[in-house]
Each structure stands twice: as structure tokens, then as C-alpha cells.
Amino acid sequence: MTATPAPLTHAEIEELLGAYALDAVEPGTAAVIDAHLEGCIRCAVEVAQHHEVAGLLANSGGQPPTALWDGIARQLGGTSDESWDRLAARLDQPGAPMEPVRTPDAAADPAPAPVVPIDAARRRSGRVAAGAGLAACAAAVLALVLGLQVHHLHGQVSALQGGRQLSAAERAALASPDTRKVPLAGTTAAGTAATPATVVLTSAGTGFLVDDGTDGFQALPADRTYQLWGVVGDRTISLGLLGPHPGIAPFSVAGSAPVTEFAVTDEAAGGVVASANRPVAVGVVRA
Amino acid sequence: MDVEQASDANLVVAVGRWHEPALAEVYRRHGGAVHALARRILRSDAPAEEVTQEVFLDLWRNPEKFDAQRGTLRSFLLARTHGKSVDVVRAEESRRRREERTTRETATAAYDIDREVWDMAVAEQVKDALVALPDELRQPIELAYFGGHTYKEVATMLDEPEGTVKSRIRSGLGRLRVNLIERGIEPAGAGL
Numbered sequence: 001m002t003a004t005p006a007p008l009t010h011a012e013i014e015e016l017l018g019a020y021a022l023d024a025v026e027p028g029t030a031a032v033i034d035a036h037l038e039g040c041i042r043c044a045v046e047v048a049q050h051h052e053v054a055g056l057l058a059n060s061g062g063q064p065p066t067a068l069w070d071g072i073a074r075q076l077g078g079t080s081d082e083s084w085d086r087l088a089a090r091l092d093q094p095g096a097p098m099e100p101v102r103t104p105d106a107a108a109d110p111a112p113a114p115v116v117p118i119d120a121a122r123r124r125s126g127r128v129a130a131g132a133g134l135a136a137c138a139a140a141v142l143a144l145v146l147g148l149q150v151h152h153l154h155g156q157v158s159a160l161q162g163g164r165q166l167s168a169a170e171r172a173a174l175a176s177p178d179t180r181k182v183p184l185a186g187t188t189a190a191g192t193a194a195t196p197a198t199v200v201l202t203s204a205g206t207g208f209l210v211d212d213g214t215d216g217f218q219a220l221p222a223d224r225t226y227q228l229w230g231v232v233g234d235r236t237i238s239l240g241l242l243g244p245h246p247g248i249a250p251f252s253v254a255g256s257a258p259v260t261e262f263a264v265t266d267e268a269a270g271g272v273v274a275s276a277n278r279p280v281a282v283g284v285v286r287a
Numbered sequence: 288m289d290v291e292q293a294s295d296a297n298l299v300v301a302v303g304r305w306h307e308p309a310l311a312e313v314y315r316r317h318g319g320a321v322h323a324l325a326r327r328i329l330r331s332d333a334p335a336e337e338v339t340q341e342v343f344l345d346l347w348r349n350p351e352k353f354d355a356q357r358g359t360l361r362s363f364l365l366a367r368t369h370g371k372s373v374d375v376v377r378a379e380e381s382r383r384r385r386e387e388r389t390t391r392e393t394a395t396a397a398y399d400i401d402r403e404v405w406d407m408a409v410a411e412q413v414k415d416a417l418v419a420l421p422d423e424l425r426q427p428i429e430l431a432y433f434g435g436h437t438y439k440e441v442a443t444m445l446d447e448p449e450g451t452v453k454s455r456i457r458s459g460l461g462r463l464r465v466n467l468i469e470r471g472i473e474p475a476g477a478g479l
Binding site: 014015016017018019021022023024025026044045048049050051052053054055056057058064065068069071072073075076286 | 290307308311314315316317319322324327336339343347354355357358359361365366368369373428432433435437438439450452453454456457458459460463466467472474
């Protein structure tokens, strides 16, 4: 029988990170830490560092058993259970079979970014999740930077609301090994962690945001809109309006320096040139 | 794709596209380390081979779980290997057998790292870095990592408070990282 583990504070979890990294905590405690790491980049980084050190200790190396590979190879066929496949399948055109597409770039599949609360109660509490730069700037004014070749696609985006399916070009982009996807992390109305959308980036500097349907952004009133932002260097720029019901929204940052982080805010219809609102979802682009 | 020339990260991308030669290359590069760690923890061939197979099949099925920004592929595979091996060790039958043994003397005698890490290029420095740790920091790490014990079990074995042991494991790993860096070995892993 497994007792329900008591809630742990951040400090208590920190003390356990070494033991956790060595698989030396009880399963219930490990589950609590697993959940914590989903939203705490600092702790996740520490665990990764402990794993690297432990990996060096274990590096006894040597030749792998050849016979073992034969056993592995016999079991490779017919396995497909990827969340990315499921996402693609949900968005796929009816009747248009799609080849299995997996994460095109493992490096572009980071752990969820810090969770940014979106409900009013949390806003009032002033709590800001620690971690990546976007979360750190959650309370800061998002500055619009002119001069970058950012194409606002408000009109196009508006036309794409309401269950639009992936275009052939977008489907091709998903299948390209150069395409990267950036999960945007946020919270649901109930306060639980969620990944409401994914940003898909092509090597050509174009991209599109895919709302995650059931766990996606909450529909806004008609006088509100979601707005997409990108961090380029030390500047935050608007990448366009997503409308009150984001579905699949294209954008372009061609010609600009690479976007390193994305954020989505909730704004008055028409958008703003600079936002004082906290992001409802954020995501970091891995190099 | 020339798998022999590909980086580990690119191999994982290829694995994600169902490219079997890429997985074979990952196995060629890291299978020995994975199997050796499993064998060391489990001290038996059959379960070590099962764990090794599971680790590579997991990579085949879920390559997106590897994040190149969080560390090397080898450390990722070894962490998975360790977790699976410890699960086996902690299975009820293994637990019963282990509890029949005396604790401290047997365990510490069995986990002599000095003989085990010589065949890697960094083995000497890793050993030095580990030896440079005070005993009270090194022992909990060895017992937890190579013995597959929980920190609470380690506390019992060493007759120390649980809180002390968990703190020593954490600070010991931190000190070990510093020791390795001082010896010219830069463990990967995302920086803060």
C-alpha cells in the first residue's frame, strides 16, 4: 500500500533533488517532484546537472553485447504512440492519410516553460512563476519594437478562425526535419498546468500557432483578442493578433533575428502596441 | 544519412523518423555503458539485458523525451537505465534477498568504484573527483546510485538522520560537479 505523500514546499523539494536524481526517493515522493519539475525550470536544471554527474560515474563503457541488439531489433516494428502524431491526426484533413510525424527536432522539444497564472485571483496575488526570461518579464511592459520585418496577419488570422484545418504547406512543414515546435505553457481556468498551444517554426522564418482544442485557450468575449509576442534579442515584438478563438494562426518573422521566446497575452480587440498584461502562456525556443 | 558521422542529437531526430540504423548507431555508441551500469546495479546478466533492451526500445518509441538542451544522450540513457534497474532491485523478491544481507559492511565493500571506471578517457579524473569527496558525502552517493537504495535506506545503513543523508547526496553531487570541472571535465546539462 502506498501512502499519499504530504505536500512538499519548494525548499523541501530542493533538498530532495539529489536523491531524486539518483532514483533514491519513494515512488510517491518522486511523483510529487515530477509534477514540480514540470513547472520549475530551476529545479529541472539542477536535476539535469545531477544526472550528468551521475552519468560520468557510471561511464564504465565497453563494447555492447551484440546479441542484445538482435533482441532489440526484433521488437522495433509497428510502434507508434506519439503525442505529436495525435496532434497531427486531430488537425489532419479528413480523408487525407498522413505519414507518421514525430518530433522533428528533439532539441526543440523543451520541458514545459514556467506556468503563468491567468485567473484574476492569482493575478491579484502577485505570484509569478520563476524560470525563463519571459516569465520573469511577466509583470513588465511588453515593448513593441518597430523596424523588424514582422508581418501582422490580423486579417488573415481572423479568416482562419473556426475549425480551419492544416494546409498542405503546413502539413509539409510539420514533416520537415528542420521544423521546430515550441509548446506554450499556461494554466487552465481551474488552475492546473496545461499546454494550450504549440508554436511551429520553419527554417524559412515562417510559423504558425496551433491551439490545442480541448486544452487550448479559453474563448474570449468578442471585444477581446489573444495577441502573440516574440522575444528577439532583448526586445519583445508583436507577432500578430490571434482573435478570441485561436485555432491555427500563421505568422512570419522573416528577416529578423531569431525569436527565442514566445508569449500570448489577452488584450482588447484590435490589440496593443505594448502590453502590461501578464502572458497567459509562454514558451522558450531551444537553440 | 551517414549515421557514423551524425551527432547524438541528430541520431535521435532520425530515430524519431523510424530510422533503424540510427538506433543501431546509438546502441553502438552507448549500449556498452548502458549494459554495464545495469549489470553493475543488478549483478545478474539476464535482468541487465532486459533493462538494456527496454532502454533502447523506449528511445525508439519515445525519442521526444530526450531534450538535448538538458544534457547528453549518454546521461539521458544512463538515467533511464538507472531508474529501470532500481525498479528491478526494489521488486519484492530482490528486496527480500537484499534484506538478508548485512547492511553497512557488505554494501560498502561491494560498491568499490575504484575498479570500475578505468576504461573511459575521463576515468582517472572521475575517480579523483570522487575520492576527493569526504567520506560522508561519497558514501551516500555510492550506496544510492550503485546500490539502488533509497536515501532512507542509506540513512539506516549509515546510521544517520534521513535529512542529513538527503542533504549530503545533494551537496555531494554538487561538490562532485565542481571537482570534475576543476579537473577539466565539464559535465553537460543546462545552465541556470
